[in-house]
Amino acid sequence: MSSSEPEKRRLHVAAALVSGLKALPQLVPVLVVAVLSGRGEESGLLLAVVAVGLLPFSLALGVLGWWRFQYWVENGELRVEQGILVRRRVFLPRERVQAIDVSAGVIQRVFGLVRVQVKSAAAGSQAELAAVTRAEAERLRAELGHASHAPGPETQSRRHAMTPGQLLLAASTSGQIGVILSGVAWLYAQVDDIVQQRVVTYLENSDLGQTASGTDPLFMAGLLIAGFAVAWVLSVIGAVVRYGGFSVERQGNELVVRRGLLERKEVVIAVGRVQAVRIVESLARQPLGYAALYVESAGHAEERGKSTFLHPCLPRSSWMPLLRDLLPEFAVEPTLERPPRRALPRFLLRPVVTTAIVATVIAVFVPWGWVAFALPVVEVLTGLLAYRDTGLGTTSLVAVLRTRGFSRSTAIVPRRAVQFVQTSRSFLQRRRRVANVEVGAASGASGRRFHANEVDERTAAQFLTWCSPRTPGKCHAEVPLQHT
Amino acid sequence: MRPEPSHRIDPRAIRLWQIHGLVQLVLLTVMVASVLGTLLLSSTLPVWTAALAVVPLLAFGILAVGVVPTVRWKVWRYELDEHELDLQHGLWVVHRTLVPLVRVQHVDTVQGPIAKLFRLSAVTVSTAAGTHEIPSLSDDVADQLRDRISAMARQAREQL
Numbered sequence: 001m002s003s004s005e006p007e008k009r010r011l012h013v014a015a016a017l018v019s020g021l022k023a024l025p026q027l028v029p030v031l032v033v034a035v036l037s038g039r040g041e042e043s044g045l046l047l048a049v050v051a052v053g054l055l056p057f058s059l060a061l062g063v064l065g066w067w068r069f070q071y072w073v074e075n076g077e078l079r080v081e082q083g084i085l086v087r088r089r090v091f092l093p094r095e096r097v098q099a100i101d102v103s104a105g106v107i108q109r110v111f112g113l114v115r116v117q118v119k120s121a122a123a124g125s126q127a128e129l130a131a132v133t134r135a136e137a138e139r140l141r142a143e144l145g146h147a148s149h150a151p152g153p154e155t156q157s158r159r160h161a162m163t164p165g166q167l168l169l170a171a172s173t174s175g176q177i178g179v180i181l182s183g184v185a186w187l188y189a190q191v192d193d194i195v196q197q198r199v200v201t202y203l204e205n206s207d208l209g210q211t212a213s214g215t216d217p218l219f220m221a222g223l224l225i226a227g228f229a230v231a232w233v234l235s236v237i238g239a240v241v242r243y244g245g246f247s248v249e250r251q252g253n254e255l256v257v258r259r260g261l262l263e264r265k266e267v268v269i270a271v272g273r274v275q276a277v278r279i280v281e282s283l284a285r286q287p288l289g290y291a292a293l294y295v296e297s298a299g300h301a302e303e304r305g306k307s308t309f310l311h312p313c314l315p316r317s318s319w320m321p322l323l324r325d326l327l328p329e330f331a332v333e334p335t336l337e338r339p340p341r342r343a344l345p346r347f348l349l350r351p352v353v354t355t356a357i358v359a360t361v362i363a364v365f366v367p368w369g370w371v372a373f374a375l376p377v378v379e380v381l382t383g384l385l386a387y388r389d390t391g392l393g394t395t396s397l398v399a400v401l402r403t404r405g406f407s408r409s410t411a412i413v414p415r416r417a418v419q420f421v422q423t424s425r426s427f428l429q430r431r432r433r434v435a436n437v438e439v440g441a442a443s444g445a446s447g448r449r450f451h452a453n454e455v456d457e458r459t460a461a462q463f464l465t466w467c468s469p470r471t472p473g474k475c476h477a478e479v480p481l482q483h484t
Numbered sequence: 485m486r487p488e489p490s491h492r493i494d495p496r497a498i499r500l501w502q503i504h505g506l507v508q509l510v511l512l513t514v515m516v517a518s519v520l521g522t523l524l525l526s527s528t529l530p531v532w533t534a535a536l537a538v539v540p541l542l543a544f545g546i547l548a549v550g551v552v553p554t555v556r557w558k559v560w561r562y563e564l565d566e567h568e569l570d571l572q573h574g575l576w577v578v579h580r581t582l583v584p585l586v587r588v589q590h591v592d593t594v595q596g597p598i599a600k601l602f603r604l605s606a607v608t609v610s611t612a613a614g615t616h617e618i619p620s621l622s623d624d625v626a627d628q629l630r631d632r633i634s635a636m637a638r639q640a641r642e643q644l
Contacts, residue, residue: 420584421582422580425578430578441612441613442613443613468582470567
């Protein structure tokens with residue numbers, strides 16, 4: 001609180017532009033479809049005119065919204081008043097503020113500004129300042145007791161960036177292709193008739209047209225492959241835009257993660273609030289020895305249900321050095337105890353039997369349905385992999401739980417972060433003397449659970465004892481670790 | 485291996501669960517009857533075939549009223565000490581849960597409409613990673629347990 005009479009502040013005027021142009025990205029596909037399908041037709045043209053005509057209106061609303069948006073800090077509380085007709089007031093006490101995120105979209109970057117999101121643990125209770133200067137963002141952070149980079153330079157870590165090779169690898173294995181593919185399929189469905197008509201007419205007029213036609217399977221296969229290629233290229237571009245310029249470093253007792261080529265995001269996480277680290281090796285990345293690393297932190301997530309990247313794509317040899325540098329508490333590699341051999345049938349039997357039944361049904365009723373018998377074969381492979389990769393291990397302070405669905409996921413959870421621990425044994429598991437282990441840790445609004453299934457029941461029982469606060473040892477120290 | 489938790493939940497839980505089972509049985513019977521009714525009206529099957537549906541319904545009834553409540557009560561155990569809450573429950577899958585008291589955010593008692601007739605309450609314990617419930621304790625025991633967990637959680641946090 002700088003003065004007794006706090007002045008109400010307004011955002012930078014560019015905020016009007018930000019909210020005024022918010023609808024623009026959604027307008028683009030409408031325009032594309034309108035132009036493509038409405039060539040020469042009046043309805044398509046009309047749609048385009050209406051869409052463009054809305055723009056000045058939307059900008060005017062943006063200016064009004066900017067005029068009616070005021071914020072200030074009073075009694076250690078961030079107060080925001082907004083709304084053109086319906087006034088909304090948000091009061092966020094500084095002790096409730098979990099995180100202050102700084103990011104910058106394209107418009108903000110043009111003006112050299114940033115967007116500030118002030119988040120609290122309560123769902124939906126947050127304030128967003130669409131465009132303020134960098135200095136103003138720092139001032140706000142200081143006023144709300146989240147001054148970044150406060151401690152001296154001796155706690156500064158090396159800055160870990162991404163090499164262009166890692167970026168390209170991350171982008172090409174980002175797993176976004178499915179999403180994009182459905183997008184391409186949708187777009188194709190929208191313009192199907194025109195494209196087919198034009199392509200076919202074009203081909204018929206060319207030499208190729210003698211052999212290729214719209215129904216030729218070779219031609220269709222080519223089209224399909226082209227579709228995949230387009231989707232893949234788009235997903236690579238999308239991932240490059242998202243991960244580009246990634247860097248992570250430790251400043252004092254905070255982790256600072258930055259990413260984004262066009263829209264810059266900056267996430268600051270207090271090291272003491274970090275509850276777990278996850279190393280996720282997707283099917284495409286594991287053979288190459290790469291993985292994405294995530295941090296789970298209490299009351300903070302970039303987006304709902306998502307964890308923050310500690311690194312989007314890192315080779316195996318660099319995992320522990322990165323953790324030693326940024327979060328030394330988590331840089332452990334205990335030997336993992338694997339499920340006993342008698343647990344192997346449990347990894348195979350149920351998924352294989354259920355998919356076999358499904359495949360039989362499909363094979364009977366659907367032509368070419370026997371292809372579905374690939375499913376149980378895939379299940380045998382994933383079951384074997386899951387058996388091979390599952391593991392549970394502890395050091396005196398940290399537990400490591402590893403599971404595999406399609407990706408291999410290794411969770412590193414310190415004892416201080418264990419919210420609860422559970423073992424469960426079904427009737428059949430009791431007969432085989434194995435048990436499932438589950439650990440709950442705080443993350444975002446609802447927490448996150450980590451598993452290690454089908455481990456020896458004695459291992460599971462020992463793990464309960466390890467987690468128990470009855471067991472002596474430094475188990476619930478909340479003192480942030482000293483950086484070395 | 486650690487011994488089972490020492491306390492059982494209230495034996496009237498069995499009666500309560502039996503009532504729940506009975507309600508489910510009635511609902512299921514109504515559903516089956518209406519489906520069978522429409523099927524029989526539109527087919528030439530003799531009416532006595534509907535009696536075949538009684539067998540699975542009876543089996544469900546025996547399980548839901550006769551077996552499950554008793555077994556579930558026998559498995560349910562809890563124990564509270566100065567460090568942690570120790571729970572054991574589950575019918576087919578037996579769960580064993582430890583909740584360190586330092587992690588407890590808040591404790592509530594909850595009571596459903598039928599449970600109210602029996603003067604039974606559940607205690608729910610919330611952590612940052614989820615909620616755990618001890619069902620069907622007598623109102624007095626539930627209130628005491630809630631207050632004890634709350635007080636001990638505060639104490640455990642202060643000792644940090």
